[in-house]
Amino acid sequence: MRADRRFGERFDTFYLVLVVLLTAPFGVDSSDVLAREAAGILGEKTAWAMPWYSVEGEEPGPVVFLTGGVHGNEPAGSYAAEQIRHWPIKAGRLIVVPRVNTLGLTAVTRWFPPLEEDKNQRDLNRNFPTIDRELPQSPVAVALWELVERQNPDFVIDLHEGFDFHISNPKSVGSSVIFTNSVRRASLAEKMLTAVNATVDDEERRFEMLSRSGAAKGSLVRACTDRLKIDSFILETTYKDQSVSLRARQHRLMVSTLLLELGLIDHDCADVVTAQGESAGVDVAIYDSAGASSKGIANLSRLLGRSDGISVVRIGPSDINVKVLKPFEVVLFPGGSGSKQGRAIGEEGREVVRDFVKRGNGVVGICAGAFLCSSHYDWSLRVINTAVFNKTIDIPGVGRKSMWYRGTAQNVQMELEGAALSILGKSGDVMVRYQNGPVISAGKATDLPMYTPLAWFRSEVSKYEPQKGTMINTPAIVVADFGKGRVLSVSPHPEATPGLESIIVNGVRWAAGHATLSED
Ligand SMILES: [Zn+2]
Incomplete structure (x- = not known):
């Protein structure tokens, strides 16, 4: 035969x-x-x-x-x-x-x-x-x-x-x-x-x-x-x-x-990446490589993947190019290490992301991803005008310590207000998981608009004396326009807080320009 x-x-x-x-x-x-x-x-x-x-x-x-x-x-x-x-x-x-x-x-x-x-x-x-x-x-x-x-x-x-x-x-x-x-x-x-x-x-x-x-x-x-x-x-x-x-x-x-x-294809298709699953309203690319925590990636992929109208694909530094990103509406940077993410992507990749957002797409940064979105570091994306409290201080009897580190994950009080209800589908006081996310203040970038806070930390976490009082009443979640696109910067981890997951789902939809609110 x-x-x-x-x-x-x-x-x-x-x-x-x-x-x-x-x-x-x-x-x-x-x-x-x-x-x-x-x-x-x-x-x-x-x-x-x-x-x-x-x-x-x-x-x-x-x-x-x-x-x-x-x-x-x-x-x-x-x-x-x-x-x-x-x-x-x-x-x-x-x-x-x-x-x-x-x-x-x-x-x-x-x-x-x-x-x-x-x-x-x-x-x-x-x-x-x-x-x-x-x-x-x-x-x-x-x-x-x-x-x-x-x-x-x-x-x-x-x-x-x-x-x-x-x-x-x-x-x-x-x-x-x-x-x-x-x-x-x-x-x-x-x-x-x-x-x-x-x-x-x-x-x-x-x-x-x-x-x-x-x-x-x-x-x-x-x-x-x-x-x-x-x-x-x-x-x-x-x-x-x-x-x-x-x-x-x-x-x-x-x-x-x-x-x-x-001869089955007539051009190299290595960069032809389609969102997983059937065609959906919002296609999200989640960064999964150097500086991204594997737990966070798995959790976010699961959460977004099972949300109506959202499909998810994982991307790494080699995928951050115009061809791969074309079908997507949102790029999401999860927790882990912002500097590792920023350096892995490189200046060229950061420019690709900036251009992606400018053209009318969205970027969402959570914790490390929020450090990455800031305009604070030479490795940051500079898509939102945030500065970060990260001084390195000599503490008598302790030594020289970097102030971004506040210890292991804890729950803190957060108040959602203003546009939070229409953008994230929530308002009022909640307890949210926090793990060394950025403590944000207004940045110095003259070419970026001021951000809008959607939530504030109402309690704080500190490990060292000089950190005391620096986190309370600072913005926990902020948004801003960048070109024709949108930026959502989230310091804590609502996606890892039972009952608050919809904050990220709704935030992603908002960043994509498809705002239909989900409830938990
Ligand atoms: Zn095998």
Whole structure:
């Protein structure tokens, strides 16, 4: 049945020329009605149901089958696949199953949760047919294998992540391209490696080609290679010390390189990032890299992601460019370290954010993000005219101390007033979580308008004597216009205070220019 594979193993140096000149042989059989399915759900009405999507180009071309999230503790592949399924496919067909192990992704586990106790079946990526085993194991593998056979792709790409960089720790396959060697596959892998490694400065984090033993027996990629003779690859990033946005970018880079090479797309799509989920009113890009606390990112992604009409994507310094930010209306900088965020983005990135806001979009800074928004530091965004109480003071008997630090998280009194009701949907006195957010005063920038306070601290936190009295009755939440856009700077953490979460949800909608108020 597969004897007539259109590429077979006869790849030679003319391959690239052929891809360009002879697109017809790659065409999908137009009599194949199933091939025209635009989308579907595997295992519909089961707990593990997974959606799949198919995008067909106008021109004939190869069929590429892309999967992510087979291992639930490797989110970037799933994340990237969800973005890639929105790419503009010009030729051939792209089939994407972004969340193969839906339950595992939710539970953040490598295993398929219902079979967690079964050592032989819990790893979905060992459930597929092998040379000695004709049938896939477990319902998920059966359903996915059926889809692969039905769609009859020319290429299968499975996105994964390793726990460490293979180049420095051979125990992990992190940051590699894995396949069973052939001249054609090696040539394509080489191109993906070259593209991704051009963005990796650290020698210890470079991607490698792993083609000696191929993908593990029982894996999807090995099964497709051995049993269906499909050119198949596992693309592995590394989750150690790297943000989801960076890993998803690396996946996008490799897949974009491959799809460009195969003619499915006609330009590099690594910067084509779509908000997650279905199209929504407000698309928010959350900064998730250096200086952003992982707890804050997870919390904010969850909070905004489940709010009506808001969709969320994570971005890092490499994503802060005009192309990536274009579909978004708000960029959000979470808690962590403002200076680390500002320095990671760099002056060029800060200018991109300023321009993004000026053109009518919004920026929201929470805690560290509010330090970042200020016009106080050489690393700050300078989108709102706030100065920050941060003197370094010699305290007798204690030593030289920086005044921004006030100790561990505590609840403080905050009064919401004035426009807070219409912008944030709240007014009056509340207790809010505070963790070293900026203590704000009027800045000295002559080119920025004065901010409007929406809330004030009515009690304070201090660790050192000179801090006493400096925080009470200072603005806790301030807003301002910047060009045609809006800035919301929040010193405390309403998103991490039970009952006050809607302050951030409403603030984000306001910053986007879509003010519909949510209640808690
Ligand atoms: Zn994996």
